Amino acid sequence: xxxxxxxxxxxxxxxxxxxxxxxxxxxxxxxxxxxxxxxxxxxxxxxxxxxxxxxxxxxxxxxxxxxxxxxxxxxxxxxxxxxxxxxxxxxxxxxxxxxxxxxxxxxxxxxxxxxxxxxxxxxxxxxxxxxxxxxxxxxxxxxxxxxxxxxxxxxxxxxxxxxxxxxxxxxxxxxxxxxxxxxxxxxxxxxxxxxxxxxxxxxxxxxxxxxxxxxxxxxxxxxxxxxxxxxxxxxxxxxxxxx
Numbered sequence: 001x002x003x004x005x006x007x008x009x010x011x012x013x014x015x016x017x018x019x020x021x022x023x024x025x026x027x028x029x030x031x032x033x034x035x036x037x038x039x040x041x042x043x044x045x046x047x048x049x050x051x052x053x054x055x056x057x058x059x060x061x062x063x064x065x066x067x068x069x070x071x072x073x074x075x076x077x078x079x080x081x082x083x084x085x086x087x088x089x090x091x092x093x094x095x096x097x098x099x100x101x102x103x104x105x106x107x108x109x110x111x112x113x114x115x116x117x118x119x120x121x122x123x124x125x126x127x128x129x130x131x132x133x134x135x136x137x138x139x140x141x142x143x144x145x146x147x148x149x150x151x152x153x154x155x156x157x158x159x160x161x162x163x164x165x166x167x168x169x170x171x172x173x174x175x176x177x178x179x180x181x182x183x184x185x186x187x188x189x190x191x192x193x194x195x196x197x198x199x200x201x202x203x204x205x206x207x208x209x210x211x212x213x214x215x216x217x218x219x220x221x222x223x224x225x226x227x228x229x230x231x232x233x234x235x236x237x238x239x240x241x242x243x
Contacts, residue, residue: 057198057201057215057225057226057227057229058101058104058105058215058225058226059104059226059227060103060104061103061104062101062103062104062223062226063100063101063102063103063217063218064101064215064216064217064218064223065098065099065100065101065156065160065215065216065217065218065220066097066098066099066101066106066213066214066215066216067095067097067098067099067160067164067213067214067216068095068096068097068098068099068211068212068213069093069094069095069096069164069211069212069213069214070093070094070096070210070211071092071093071209071210071211071212071239071240072086072087072090072091072092072093072094072172073090073092073172073239073240073241073242073243074205074208074209074210074240075087075094075210076090076243077240077243078205084130084131084132084133084134085126085130085131086129086130086131086134089172090172090242090243091130091172092166092170092171092172093164093166093170093212094128094129094130094131095128095129095157095160095161096129096131096134096138096211097138097141097142098138098142098143098146098153098156098157098160099142099146100142100145100146100147100148106142107142107145107146107147108141108142108145109141109145110144110145112144112145113144113145114144114150115140115144116136116139117135117136117139117143117150118150121150121151121153121154122135122136124154124157124158125139125153125154125157125158127158128157128158128161128162129157139153156220159220160214160216160220163192164192164214165191165192166188166191167187167188167190167191169187170184170187170239171241172241172242173241173242174241174242175241175242176238176239176240176241177238177239177241178236178237178238178239179236179237179239180235180236180237181202181204181231181233181237184202184209184212184237184239185197185200185201185202185212188200188212194222195214195222196222196224198224198225198229199214199215199216199222199223199224199225200212200213200214200215201213201215201225201229201230201231202231202233202237203231203232203233204231204232204233204234204237206234207233207234207236207237207238208237208238208239208240209233209237209238209239209240213229
């Protein structure tokens with residue numbers, strides 16, 4: 001099972017939000033995770049790292065949104081054999097999470113609201129996220145906690161995805177590219193009207209690009225960071241390309 005698929009569920013299990021025994025019914029291989037505390041902790045730690053990174057750049061009294069786009073070649077390389085549309089054929093940046101921020105922190109892991117999206121709304125969101133298990137996990141952890149109905153959440157997902165353009169220099173059809181986090185974010189801001197670089201953040205796994213965060217205010221206007229947003233990327237970032 002993909003660690004990215006497992007992580008949100010493992011985090012919920014570790015926090016007691018869902019029964020660890022129920023993971024088997026929720027995702028393939030869940031019974032193995034439920035029986036392996038080390039696997040639960042490892043996956044939960046990775047998801048917690050991303051969640052902590054998402055809130056950086058927001059002041060304690062600020063609210064808004066973080067849209068997280070995963071770099072598909074890296075995801076698909078780590079999840080070889082995936083038949084999700086994100087990987088067949090391999091796409092570029094794909095929207096994964098739309099995270100509500102209140103008082104500077106992500107709103108996640110709630111126990112209210114429907115655990116599953118209705119089929120029409122799931123189908124609508126999948127046009128942009130291109131990954132069924134990841135979309136379901138993201139809704140469970142973030143979407144149902146956002147304060148929006150599933151209809152509005154799907155609409156804002158579409159709004160965010162259609163609004164963002166990506167630099168041609170970073171294409172899944174090109175070989176690996178080595179760059180810096182600063183140059184990558186500057187290139188993204190340059191092709192998006194009125195997007196400040198300070199509204200962006202980048203995350204890596206070791207030295208490889210994993211995802212890019214875009215911060216918005218409550219009304220989905222770009223929101224520059226109130227304080228410098230930390231990144232776990234090193235001085236050089238490898239953008240995994242065509243395989």
